[in-house]
Amino acid sequence: MSFRLPFTSLAVAALAAALALPAAAQERIKFKAIGQPLATGLIQKNKEQPFFENFAARTGLPIDVDYKPIDTLGLKDTEQLRVMKAGLFDIVSLRVSQNSRDEPTILGLDLVGAAPDFATGRKVSKAYFDTIDARLQQQFNVKLLGVWPFGPQILFCKKPITKLADVKGMKVRVYDQNLAKFIELVGGTPVPVSFADTHQSLSLGVVDCAITGPSSANSAGWPEVTTHQLPLGFQMALNGYAISMKSWNSLKPDQQARLKTAFEGLTEEIWKYSEELFQDALNCNQGKDPCTTGKKFKLTSVAVTPADLELVRGAVTKVSLPAWAEVCDKSNPGCSQKWKATVAPVLGLK
Structure with missing residues (x-):
C-alpha cells in the first residue's frame, strides 16, 4: 500500500495548487x-x-x-x-x-x-x-x-467681434447657470447646449458664439464653423x-x-x-506656429482689452458670487459663508 502515498500526496498538492489559483485571481x-x-x-x-x-x-x-x-x-x-x-x-x-x-x-x-x-x-x-x-x-x-x-474657457464666434461687449444681442452657448448670468450681464442671450451638440448648433445658427477651452474647441472642430476667438478666460473649467x-x-x-x-x-x-x-491650441486655431497638439485653422484672434479683463474680474462680486450664493445657500445653508471664509481670502476679496 505504501506505493500509493506519494501519489496521494502529489494529488493533494495538485488539488491545493488548483484551488489556490482562483483564490489568487x-x-x-x-x-x-x-x-x-x-x-x-x-x-x-x-x-x-x-x-x-x-x-x-x-x-x-x-x-x-x-x-x-x-x-x-x-x-x-x-x-x-x-x-x-x-x-x-x-x-x-x-x-x-x-x-x-x-x-x-x-x-x-x-x-x-x-x-x-x-x-x-x-x-x-x-x-x-x-x-x-x-x-x-x-x-x-x-x-x-x-x-x-481643462484650462481657461474662452469665446468663439461666427460673427466678427472686437471686444466682449460685441456679444450684445447674440446667442451664446453656455454650460452652467453661473456663466449664463454673466452672459446676460454683458448683453448676450445664454443658450445651454451640451458640448457634443455645439458644433452643429454653431453650424445651423442656433447659437452665434460658444464658450469652451481652445484645445477642446480644436479637437471638436469648432474653428470650422466660427471665425473669431477671444482668449479671455471666464472660468478655469x-x-x-x-x-x-x-x-x-x-x-x-x-x-x-x-x-x-x-x-x-x-x-x-x-x-x-x-x-x-x-497656448498651443490658441496658436493652432489661428494658424500660427508653434502648433504641435492640434489642427491648424484660420481664426482671427481678438486682442483682450483692459476693459474686458476688468469686466470678467469684476464679475465675481457683481454677478457670479451673488447668483451662486442664492442657489447654494437654499440647498446647503451656510454654503456661501464657507466660500467667503476659504476662497475669498486667496482672491483678495473682503
Missing part, C-alpha cells in the same frame, strides 16, 4: 469608472484614459478598472453624481459645472471671474478642496480625490476625480494612501499639460 479588485467625454479631446485621450488603462501599474494596487468615457455609456454628463450615489460606478471623472444643478456647492470651485488663469485656479482648488470633499461625502457618499483644469465611499472603505489604509498619491500625481500632470495645451 479573486484577490484582484475590479472597479468601474466613468471618464470624460471622448469629444473633449487630448486630456481625456493622453492623460486620463492611459492612467485608468494602466491603473494597477500606476497605483501599485491589485485593481483593474473598466474605464468608459461618459459619451460611450449612454449617460448624460449631468447625471454623474446620481449614478455614483446609486452605486453603479466606483470612480468618476467629475464634470463640475455639469453636475452643479444636483450639488450647487461644487460650482464654488469655478465661479465666473474667480480663476481667470492657471495660478489662481490652483489656489482656488486648494482652498476649496476640503469643503467639496465633505459635501460630496455627506450628500452622495462620494470622496474627492483630486481637482484639475475645473473638474475632479472622486470615488464612492463604499469602494474607498473596501481598501486598507495603506491602499487608500497609495490611491490618493496616484491621483495627486495624475492631477498634477494634467495641470501642467493643460497649460501647455492652452
Whole structure:
C-alpha cells in the first residue's frame, strides 16, 4: 500500500495548487469608472484614459478598472453624481459645472471671474478642496480625490467681434447657470447646449458664439464653423476625480494612501499639460506656429482689452458670487459663508 502515498500526496498538492489559483485571481479588485467625454479631446485621450488603462501599474494596487468615457455609456454628463450615489460606478471623472444643478456647492470651485488663469485656479482648488470633499461625502457618499483644469474657457464666434461687449444681442452657448448670468450681464442671450451638440448648433445658427477651452474647441472642430476667438478666460473649467465611499472603505489604509498619491500625481500632470495645451491650441486655431497638439485653422484672434479683463474680474462680486450664493445657500445653508471664509481670502476679496 505504501506505493500509493506519494501519489496521494502529489494529488493533494495538485488539488491545493488548483484551488489556490482562483483564490489568487479573486484577490484582484475590479472597479468601474466613468471618464470624460471622448469629444473633449487630448486630456481625456493622453492623460486620463492611459492612467485608468494602466491603473494597477500606476497605483501599485491589485485593481483593474473598466474605464468608459461618459459619451460611450449612454449617460448624460449631468447625471454623474446620481449614478455614483446609486452605486453603479466606483470612480468618476467629475464634470463640475455639469453636475452643479444636483450639488450647487461644487460650482464654488469655478465661479465666473474667480480663476481667470492657471495660478489662481490652483489656489482656488486648494482652498476649496476640503469643503467639496465633505459635501460630496455627506450628500452622495462620494470622496474627492483630486481637482484639475481643462484650462481657461474662452469665446468663439461666427460673427466678427472686437471686444466682449460685441456679444450684445447674440446667442451664446453656455454650460452652467453661473456663466449664463454673466452672459446676460454683458448683453448676450445664454443658450445651454451640451458640448457634443455645439458644433452643429454653431453650424445651423442656433447659437452665434460658444464658450469652451481652445484645445477642446480644436479637437471638436469648432474653428470650422466660427471665425473669431477671444482668449479671455471666464472660468478655469475645473473638474475632479472622486470615488464612492463604499469602494474607498473596501481598501486598507495603506491602499487608500497609495490611491490618493496616484491621483495627486495624475492631477498634477494634467495641470501642467493643460497649460501647455492652452497656448498651443490658441496658436493652432489661428494658424500660427508653434502648433504641435492640434489642427491648424484660420481664426482671427481678438486682442483682450483692459476693459474686458476688468469686466470678467469684476464679475465675481457683481454677478457670479451673488447668483451662486442664492442657489447654494437654499440647498446647503451656510454654503456661501464657507466660500467667503476659504476662497475669498486667496482672491483678495473682503
